[in-house]
Amino acid sequence: DGGITQSPKYLFRKEGQNVTLSCEQNLNHDAMYWYRQDPGQGLRLIYYSQIVNDFQKGDIAEGYSVSREKKESFPLTVTSAQKNPTAFYLCASHRLGGSTDTQYFGPGTRLTVL
C-alpha cells in the first residue's frame, strides 16, 4: 500500500541532544513537509521541499534542519538550539501540478524532552 511512514512513534530526548525524525513516502510525491503540532493549536510549518536537494524554511524553522537527498525521504533533525522541542511532529507529502489536490499526512512522531 502507498503511504507515508514516520518513525519512531514516540521519542525521548535529553536536553542538549540532537535527534532525527524519519519520514518516508512511496506515493511518488514531489513535495514533502514537516509540521509541528502543540496542544490546542493548529499545525505550524517547519520546512518543506518541492524537489530533491532543495528545501525552504517554513514559519518556525529556527532550531530545526532537514535534508532531501532522495525523493522518498525527508528527515527532520531537532537540534539543541530548539528551545521548546516537546511536541507532536507530522510529516506530509503532496503531488505537484495537476488539479487541486491535498497533502497526505503520516501518523506522526511524539517527541518528549526529558
Added chain:
Amino acid sequence: GDSVTQMEGPVTLSEEAFLTINCTYTATGYPSLFWYVQYPGEGLQLLLKATKADDKGSNKGFEATYRKETTSFHLEKGSVQVSDSAVYFCALSVDSSASKIIFGSGTRLSIRP
C-alpha cells in the same frame, strides 16, 4: 494575511445529535477549503474539500458548503456517532495545487454514548 478561524472546543454531544463546527476564513483570491480529521494519536486525514464557491464537500455523513459571501465553510453532520470523536481542522489553500495549506487551531469533538 490568509487565515482560518474555527470555533473553540471542546464540543461535547450525545450520540445521534446534530453537529455543526463553524469555520470562517480570510484569503486573497479564491482559496480551496478543506476539513481534516485527527483521531487520537494519529496524523491528519482529509475528510472533505471544496474548490469553488457553492461547492459542497461530503464524506462519511459529514458535509460542508463553500460560502463565498460569508467566507465560511461550516462542518455539519446530521447524527454523530461515538466513533466521530476526534479533532477537526478547517484549512485553506490559496494556490491551485494545495502546496501551502493554512490550518485553523482545531476543534476537539467528544461524543457521549
